[in-house]
Each structure stands twice: as structure tokens, then as C-alpha cells.
Amino acid sequence: MTKPIAVIGAGNGGTAIAAFLASKGASVNLCDLFPQYVEGIQKDGGITLTIEGKTTRETLTYVGTDVAKTIKDVKLIMVVTPSFTHKMIAEACSSLLEDGQIVVLNPGRTGGAVEFLATIRKLGCKKDIIVAEAQTLIYSCRKTGPSSVEVYGVKKEVDLGAFPASKTGEVLAEINPYYPQFKPAANCLQTSLSNIGALFHPSPVLLNIGRIETDRNGFKYYIEGISPSVAKLVKSIDKERMAVAAAYGVRVLSAEEWLKTSYDTHGEDLYELLQNNQAYADIKAPGTIQARYVTEDVPMSLVPISELGRIAGIATPAIDAVITLTSTIYERDFRKEGRSLANMGLEGMTKEQVARYFETGTK
Amino acid sequence: MTKPIAVIGAGNGGTAIAAFLASKGASVNLCDLFPQYVEGIQKDGGITLTIEGKTTRETLTYVGTDVAKTIKDVKLIMVVTPSFTHKMIAEACSSLLEDGQIVVLNPGRTGGAVEFLATIRKLGCKKDIIVAEAQTLIYSCRKTGPSSVEVYGVKKEVDLGAFPASKTGEVLAEINPYYPQFKPAANCLQTSLSNIGALFHPSPVLLNIGRIETDRNGFKYYIEGISPSVAKLVKSIDKERMAVAAAYGVRVLSAEEWLKTSYDTHGEDLYELLQNNQAYADIKAPGTIQARYVTEDVPMSLVPISELGRIAGIATPAIDAVITLTSTIYERDFRKEGRSLANMGLEGMTKEQVARYFETGTK
Numbered sequence: 001m002t003k004p005i006a007v008i009g010a011g012n013g014g015t016a017i018a019a020f021l022a023s024k025g026a027s028v029n030l031c032d033l034f035p036q037y038v039e040g041i042q043k044d045g046g047i048t049l050t051i052e053g054k055t056t057r058e059t060l061t062y063v064g065t066d067v068a069k070t071i072k073d074v075k076l077i078m079v080v081t082p083s084f085t086h087k088m089i090a091e092a093c094s095s096l097l098e099d100g101q102i103v104v105l106n107p108g109r110t111g112g113a114v115e116f117l118a119t120i121r122k123l124g125c126k127k128d129i130i131v132a133e134a135q136t137l138i139y140s141c142r143k144t145g146p147s148s149v150e151v152y153g154v155k156k157e158v159d160l161g162a163f164p165a166s167k168t169g170e171v172l173a174e175i176n177p178y179y180p181q182f183k184p185a186a187n188c189l190q191t192s193l194s195n196i197g198a199l200f201h202p203s204p205v206l207l208n209i210g211r212i213e214t215d216r217n218g219f220k221y222y223i224e225g226i227s228p229s230v231a232k233l234v235k236s237i238d239k240e241r242m243a244v245a246a247a248y249g250v251r252v253l254s255a256e257e258w259l260k261t262s263y264d265t266h267g268e269d270l271y272e273l274l275q276n277n278q279a280y281a282d283i284k285a286p287g288t289i290q291a292r293y294v295t296e297d298v299p300m301s302l303v304p305i306s307e308l309g310r311i312a313g314i315a316t317p318a319i320d321a322v323i324t325l326t327s328t329i330y331e332r333d334f335r336k337e338g339r340s341l342a343n344m345g346l347e348g349m350t351k352e353q354v355a356r357y358f359e360t361g362t363k
Numbered sequence: 364m365t366k367p368i369a370v371i372g373a374g375n376g377g378t379a380i381a382a383f384l385a386s387k388g389a390s391v392n393l394c395d396l397f398p399q400y401v402e403g404i405q406k407d408g409g410i411t412l413t414i415e416g417k418t419t420r421e422t423l424t425y426v427g428t429d430v431a432k433t434i435k436d437v438k439l440i441m442v443v444t445p446s447f448t449h450k451m452i453a454e455a456c457s458s459l460l461e462d463g464q465i466v467v468l469n470p471g472r473t474g475g476a477v478e479f480l481a482t483i484r485k486l487g488c489k490k491d492i493i494v495a496e497a498q499t500l501i502y503s504c505r506k507t508g509p510s511s512v513e514v515y516g517v518k519k520e521v522d523l524g525a526f527p528a529s530k531t532g533e534v535l536a537e538i539n540p541y542y543p544q545f546k547p548a549a550n551c552l553q554t555s556l557s558n559i560g561a562l563f564h565p566s567p568v569l570l571n572i573g574r575i576e577t578d579r580n581g582f583k584y585y586i587e588g589i590s591p592s593v594a595k596l597v598k599s600i601d602k603e604r605m606a607v608a609a610a611y612g613v614r615v616l617s618a619e620e621w622l623k624t625s626y627d628t629h630g631e632d633l634y635e636l637l638q639n640n641q642a643y644a645d646i647k648a649p650g651t652i653q654a655r656y657v658t659e660d661v662p663m664s665l666v667p668i669s670e671l672g673r674i675a676g677i678a679t680p681a682i683d684a685v686i687t688l689t690s691t692i693y694e695r696d697f698r699k700e701g702r703s704l705a706n707m708g709l710e711g712m713t714k715e716q717v718a719r720y721f722e723t724g725t726k
Contacts, residue, residue: 206570207573208574209590210567210593211571211587224573230572232694321683321684325596
């Protein structure tokens with residue numbers, strides 16, 4: 001009998017993954033640090049899952065807020081939460097983790113795996129743990145009620161990198177029986193630096209922040225929000241991200257390449273590719289500035305790209321300016337609370353040391 | 364008989380000032396480097412001036428594009444052009460200037476007088492020249508036709524600083540017979556660092572740039588454009604400006620103080636003072652990003668404030684971020700084309716040397 005699987009996070013993605021794993025015969029423990037996310041499932045005694053046109057009811061082994069019960073005796077721990085909670089989850093897990101466990105962040109954004117590891121190590125956890133990060137969430141899905149979830153789309157391929165990179169095969173051996181879509185990334189630098197949200201989220205909010213606060217009609221996020229000038233800044237940020245990746249010898253897709261690969265769109269440049277992408281046509285701008293597009297993607301995406309750039313001697317002036325202005329406007333120190341070198345456990349390292357660390361796990 | 368007066372710049376402000384000086388009995392030479400601005404006046408043989416409810420017709424001594432003819436044998440040269448042309452005008456004047464002439468920039472924005480002086484000195488002009496800067500344009504006015512101008516408002520007081528500061532009295536003696544409204548500023552650091560356009564213009568355009576490009580209905584610049592978040596950034600920039608001024612021992616009004624002094628408005632903070640200012644209520648946002656709010660106020664206002672801050676050891680992160688992002692989006696190097704330390708002739712100086720230089724003219 002295979003070991004049970006833990007899922008931490010009972011939002012849209014976590015509920016869908018837990019139910020899907022159960023549908024495949026796994027014994028699943030699901031927890032969330034915030035009780036309101038699991039109460040509906042507890043009351044109902046299960047999850048109603050709709051995927052690929054079929055609706056089934058799935059029963060889990062444990063549902064609650066107790067991390068200890070959730071991860072005890074499991075091999076695979078799927079973390080499916082906003083990336084700004086990864087550190088908090090690492091803190092909650094650090095004294096409970098067992099030798100040989102695998103933590104997969106769905107997704108890690110940028111620097112998720114190393115931040116998770118640095119956090120548990122700082123708290124004294126010496127267990128033999130692999131932390132991996134998916135490049136993106138495998139599902140497009142939405143909770144349709146307190147105990148029901150609908151999956152609208154399943155990605156055909158999702159890159160997964162393990163920390164250290166040498167352990168990626170071991171992680172895939174555990175996860176591929178359920179999700180053959182996960183494919184090996186070169187390492188966690190590649191998954192981290194392929195973070196497209198870093199491009200499409202913070203700067204368009206910043207450059208439309210007056211409108212978000214005063215245009216009561218709202219506006220279309222990509223079609224109106226990413227105007228020609230906004231697209232120019234997005235492109236500049238993309239170039240900085242790619243320069244950082246190149247400095248570490250990591251191949252990542254440009255924003256244009258990624259759009260062409262992921263969607264049926266066309267155009268001569270980034271602006272046109274975004275305008276012609278039917279999948280983006282109706283997406284509305286957030287109705288408030290307190291949106292994860294900034295509060296998650298600045299500290300968990302732009303900050304670590306800037307920090308990795310700093311080690312590699314790659315200037316990231318546009319990224320840095322967006323971090324500075326959002327920190328000023330949101331009255332938060334996104335650099336400090338986000339994935340700084342200290343929080344990622346990379347402080348004092350050279351570029352070569354960082355590259356080796358991601359490969360071997362040895363500083 | 365007093366000497367003729369030169370006016371350079373035949374836009375709204377220059378046409379109004381030239382006509383007004385003529386109405387006071389002065390012999391006035393008016394030129395513009397761009398012929399389209401003076402053609403109407405040349406054809407008509409004069410300017411129709413409407414001011415304080417009275418309309419008169421004024422005749423000038425010379426109207427054309429010839430700077431040499433315009434400034435020959437005059438004492439006072441009133442430059443009334445966008446500040447990004449000051450350098451070009453200095454270049455056009457440098458070999459023509461005569462000992463004892465006074466150049467007044469209306470207004471100088473930030474660092475106008477020192478940039479003008481540095482430009483003519485670099486080109487070898489050794490003449491004894493005073494360059495002064497008005498803190499703002501004395502008129503609210505608009506050309507109503509090719510040879511007519513209407514003055515809607517005359518400021519009650521306009522601070523004027525001379526470079527060096529010790530010469531301010533000499534400049535006022537020349538200008539006050541026509542314009543008693545000009546009052547002595549402490550020095551050109553004070554006029555330069557009182558530049559309110561630096562606050563209210565570039566960052567609200569930047570933070571609404573998507574809307575400027577895609578909202579066909581347009582929007583109200585202050586009421587909608589300076590939303591609470593935008594006001595926070597404006598306030599941060601104001602604090603940086605005031606810190607730079609304080610470092611040089613110069614007293615300047617805060618944005619809130621300036622609004623209360625200049626307008627009949629009320630409120631607890633900058634956001635409320637702007638929202639409650641009836642004079643701003645109907646001002647529309649620019650219909651294109653190619654607006655002087657950025658193309659003038661970034662290089663000629665924010666850049667020199669940042670540069671003066673750098674010498675004084677005052678960090679200006681919000682200002683620097685706005686310069687970086689507008690430079691990226693506009694694909695221009697605003698730092699290089701703007702009032703850098705090199706362009707202002709302040710390179711290599713300490714804070715104390717800069718302060719003394721503005722007082723005495725001696726490096």
C-alpha cells in the first residue's frame with residue numbers, strides 16, 4: 001500500500017488536487033492553516049469534484065487544521081497556497097517533518113523551494129527533506145461551494161524542479177503516477193525564473209493604479225490595462241528576468257515565446273500578442289489595489305529576481321523601480337518581507353556558489 | 364531712455380509678457396527659435412493684449428527668429444519657454460551675450476539658472492552675466508489667435524532668485540518697475556526646490572498611463588488621476604524634495620502648505636486638499652503620454668532634485684524610481700538629457716561647495 005499524501009491549502013487549487021488524488025485511489029490528508037477553508041469540507045464529509053465533464057464525490061482520510069496529523073507518515077506533501085504563505089507553512093512544518101519526505105510547492109513562484117528549506121533549517125530541522133517547486137498550478141479551477149470544486153482546464157505540461165536538482169527524478173517518481181504532466185526542469189532556478197506572473201501582474205497594476213481606485217466601471221486588465229506603454233515596461237522587465245536567467249546558465253522562454261506556446265495568439269510584439277490572446281480578452285482588472293498581483297508577485301517574484309540579479313551582477317533597474325514604488329504606495333517593505341537573499345538562504349554567496357547550491361544542495 | 368527689453372519665446376507666456384512690457388512703454392524685441400510662433404505677430408504688425416478686462420494693441424520694436432537682433436543692446440532678457448529649451452537658448456545666446464546683461468527664466472523649473480550659465484561657460488562665453496529664475500510663470504494666459512493673447516490671472520507674488528544670490532537685488536531693480544510682483548528668493552536653490560510641478564505632474568501620469576492610452580472618455584487629472592494611492596506617491600516625492608531642500612538649508616513649502624497658500628481649499632492631508640481644490644476640479648488629464656507633465660518635468664524637475672540629493676547624501680528612491688520607469692517607457696535617457704550635475708556645472712562639488720556656489724557664484 002502506498003503512503004497517504006498530504007495536501008496543505010484548501011483553496012481552489014488545493015481542494016481540486018486533494019479530490020483528484022483521492023479519485024485516483026490515494027489516501028489524502030487535507031489541511032489549511034485557516035479553518036474557514038476546511039469547515040465546509042469537514043461538515044460535508046467529502047468534496048464534490050467536477051473535472052473533464054464528470055462529477056464525482058471524493059472522501060479524504062483527514063480534513064482539518066492540524067498540520068501534524070496531515071503530514072505524519074506521508075511521503076509526498078503538496079503545498080497549494082499563495083506563495084506568501086510558504087514561509088508560514090515551513091515554520092508550521094519544521095518540527096514535524098520526517099526523513100525522506102518530499103514537499104512540492106504548487107507553484108513556487110520565484111525562490112519558493114530555497115526559501116522553504118532555508119526556513120526549516122533556520123528553525124533547526126535537520127531532517128533529510130526534498131523541496132520541489134512546480135512552475136505553475138496544474139489546474140485552472142474554482143471552488144463552486146464550500147465543499148465542491150470545478151476544474152476548467154488541466155495544463156498539458158508543468159515543469160517541476162527539485163532542490164537540489166539531482167533529486168528531481170525522485171520527486172517525479174512519486175508524483176507522476178497521479179500527474180504524468182509534471183516534467184523535469186533543469187533545476188529550481190529554471191522554474192523560479194520562468195515566473196510569468198512577475199511580468200504580467202505587478203507593473204500593469206502599478207501603471208493603472210489611479211484607474212483601479214477611481215474608475216467605477218472597471219476595465220479589462222489585459223486589453224485596456226496593458227496599453228502600449230505598459231507593454232513596454234513589461235517587456236523591459238522580461239529582458240531583465242531573462243538576463244538574470246542567462247547569467248545562471250538557465251534557459252527560460254521570453255514572454256512572447258511563452259504566449260505563443262501557451263495560447264493560440266499572434267502578433268509582432270508583446271503588446272500585439274497580449275491584445276490578440278482570446279483567453280485574456282475578458283479578464284477584468286482587480287477592483288482593489290489589495291490584489292495578489294502586487295501583494296504576492298512583488299515580494300515573491302520581483303524581489304527574488306532582483307536579488308538573484310544582484311548576486312550575478314545583472315542590473316534590474318525596472319524591476320527595482322517597481323518594487324520601490326509599490327513598497328512606497330502600499331506602505332510595506334516588500335524587499336524585507338519578500339524573498340530576500342537572507343530569506344532564501346543565499347546571503348554571501350557568489351553566482352557560482354548559487355548555481356552549484358541549486359544543483360547539489362551544498363553551499 | 365531705458366534700454367529695450369528682449370523676450371525669447373512667443374508662446375502663451377512670452378507673447379503676454381512682450382505685449383505687457385510694450386504696454387508699459389518699453390521697447391520690446393521678441394523672438395522665437397521656431398518661426399511658426401512669431402509669423403502671426405509679424406504679419407499683424409503687433410499683439411492684441413487682453414488683461415484685467417482691457418484690450419489694447421501693442422507694437423514691438425523687433426519680432427522674428429534672430430536671437431542676435433533680439434538681445435543686442437538690451438539689459439534684460441526674459442526667457443519664456445518650456446524649460447527643456449533653456450539649454451538650446453543658452454547655446455543660441457552664448458556668443459552674443461554682452462557684459463552686464465540679465466537673463467530671467469520664466470520659470471526656471473529646477474536648476475534652470477545654473478544650467479543656462481554652465482552652458483554658456485562651456486561654449487566659451489566669459490561675459491559678466493546674471494542669470495535669474497522665476498519660481499513660476501507670472502501669468503495664467505492663452506494665445507487666442509496668431510497675434511492675440513488673453514491673460515486670465517496675474518500671480519500676486521512670484522519668487523525670483525538670481526545666480527549668484529548676491530545679485531538678486533540688481534535683477535529686481537531692473538524688473539520691478541514693470542512687475543512689482545517679483546520678490547527676492549533666498550537663492551536659486553530655493554526657487555528650484557519649490558518646484559511643485561515636480562510633484563503633481565510626472566508620477567500621476569505614470570500611475571495612470573494605461574488609462575491615458577486606452578480610456579477614450581478621458582478623465583479628470585486631479586480628481587480621478589490623483590487617487591489615494593497616487594497621492595501617497597506624490598507625498599513621498601514631496602518629502603524627498605523637502606529633505607533635499609533642508610540639506611541645503613533652504614526653506615520650501617510642503618505641497619500641503621503650498622496648496623493652502625495658493626488656493627481656497629481644505630482637507631486633512633494632501634489627497635483631500637487636492638480633491639477639495641475647486642481650481643483643479645475640471646482639469647482634464649493629457650490625452651497623450653507625450654505631455655510636458657513628463658517630457659519636461661522628469662528631466663528638468665525630478666532629475667535635478669535627485670542630482671542635488673545625491674550630492675547632499677539625501678536618498679530619493681521614489682523620485683529615482685519615477686525617473687527610471689518613465690525613461691524606460693518613453694525610451695529616453697531623461698537623466699542624461701536632463702539637468703544632470705554635468706549639465707548644471709555642479710559635477711565633483713560637495714554640498715557645501717554647491718551652497719556657496721549658489722550664493723557667490725564662485726566654485
